[in-house]
Amino acid sequence: MNRPYRLMFICGLVSTLGLGFIFSGGQSAKAGVESCPTPALSRFQRHIVARGETLETIAQRYNLSPATIISMNPNVKNGTVTVGSELQIAPYNGIVVEVPQGQTWRQVAAKYKVRADAMFEINGCQKDPRIVFVPGINGASTRVITAPPAANQPSSQISGYPLPAVTTVALPYGWQVNPNSGEVFFHSGVDLFAAIGTPVQAIAPGTVAFAREQASYGKLVIINHDGGLQSRYAHLDTIKVTAGQQVKKGDLLGTVGTTGQPAAKQPHLHFEMRSSSSVGWVAQDPKGYLKK
16 A cells, blocks of 8 residues: 555544544554553544634644644645535644554654654553554654653752652663563653652642542642643552642652552552643653652
């Protein structure tokens, strides 16, 4: 199948199947891992073109480039939309790609120069998808996707340690192999061994964006910091802050627990650092931020 025909085939899937993209193994795009975002292919919207709307105004409404809308809708001819026609609207700038036979989604990520971990999460942490959403294509900014953002070099203001004392790393950040199943998975944070009840502290000043139970994260606190950075503290036993609260470096957020679905059997704190991007909060290696 040559490339133009392949793209038309994919566009046809978008138009015909709507949100029901099917992955190999009988898994739909909606069947993402709980701790990951809803797969991008499950977040498409339908838009009925109203009188007076143009491709440009519709793109602005959804914060997309016109090229993204065109790539998802083969019925858009020469950049012109027809009143009453239905458009498929992607959640981000990007394209839908069928993974070629004999290749993996990682090879597709490499081809389009997209960070593998970002593409893994945006597609719902699927093990072996055959149709994937590739973010940041069609003229969209790919600065934070193609390479680790400048935030990987944290300022002195965003550094600290979430526990009273430095402890052993139970599971590091990055690609890991599950010792039980042998499956490869991406660990978006770092697990720090600590006894149940150990105080968990904010590593830097910020605003509490989330403070409650969240699927496999268990009891979770998320803090938004200046500079488009975010820290996450998961598997807590107790939560001592509320959403919207301002916190300072060292403030008590909660205590270590075993809620959710921890990867390690021994009690630990799951800690993440993320940076804001055009495709959401992208995981960063916490190592450069953890300083006692």
